[in-house]
Amino acid sequence: MAGNPDFDLFQLPEEHDELRSAIRDLSVKQIEPYAAEVDENERYPEEALEALNASGFNAVHIPEEYGGQGADSVATVIVIEEVSRVCASSSLIPAVNKLGTMGLILNGSEDLKKQVLPDIVNGATASYALSEREAGSDAAAMRTKATKDGDSWVLNGTKCWITNGSKSTWFTVMAVTDPEKGANGISAFMVHKDDPGFVVGPKEKKLGIKGSPTNELYFESCRIPGDRIIGEVGTGFKTALQTLDHTRPTIGAQAVGIAQGALDAAIAYTKDRKQFGKAISTFQGVEFMLADMAMNTEAARLMVYHSAARAERGEKNLGFISSASKCFASDVAMQVTTDAVQLFGGAGYTRDFPVERMMRDAKITQIYEGTNQIQRVVMSRALLRG
Structure with a gap:
């Protein structure tokens, strides 16, 4: 999965599709079964850490010369998105590993990289x-x-x-x-x-x-x-800002994954739930809600991938698109998960179903790595600078 900055944004390379299939299979089988209990007991998802470490998905962004997979930025957001789809807490293992090492990768000395990065590859966080x-x-x-x-x-x-x-x-x-x-x-x-x-x-x-x-x-x-x-x-503050330009799309990816998980759950539930003698998915009001949820999730996904692709190409002036992808995707995640709870009705307000957890998890994506109000400040200043 060596970095490839030349992929077509609108048709991901086959290796990215294969990556999505692999990380989705791992997430469904080894992470999702524990997600509700991890949330209920407020405990660290050790099962997810073990599965991600064993598969190399814990820090796919680390370059090959330090023992990592050297995955490009789009591959990295795909991993985070797919884990988030079943468990947002677990997705913070690969996401924060990138956040915690990106400054080092960008500006650190070779000796310091050799001291830290192989340790992360081998399971440290x-x-x-x-x-x-x-x-x-x-x-x-x-x-x-x-x-x-x-x-x-x-x-x-x-x-x-x-x-x-x-x-x-x-x-x-x-x-x-x-x-x-x-x-x-x-x-x-x-x-x-x-x-x-x-x-x-x-x-x-x-x-x-x-x-x-x-x-x-x-x-x-x-x-x-x-x-x-x-x-x-x-130069630390410049390193901090550079880091966020590269990692805000990972929060966008987390938000997209949460939104997709909520949408998947809502589709399955509304097709199964019967009222007035028919599945509620056949009611136009429900159809419109599902359509809007899917439309906005797809738009957010494309913006996140576009932002990651631009970072991978080493483009300058990433501030606008990085902030925009994080801001838009997190706002979408909050709206989609809220709508999912609504579509589940009273059941959605209980911990018997995952959508209330997804709604709670979605909220933080609007706050950390810069609140969405700050993202709008960053975007507007980038626009005004021309």
């Missing part, structure tokens, strides 16, 4: 630490600091909303190295869970994606080797 309680949408206002001390860096501060925080081995961490320079005084580092002074905080109690632990991270004079900096000093 990575997370991304940008946000703080008072620096969410305004990420440049972060307060976590990194100070040079001999051959080491010493980090002090707190990060929040860290997806898979208590399960990851490696963390891309943004910290202030020069407070006088604003965004240009932020640097990026790779922190290992065993580094002295690194502490994982308690798990958040969340509305959805309950199988994915979200934690605070505490850096208490956390000392890391000097060569764990990503790129040059002061």
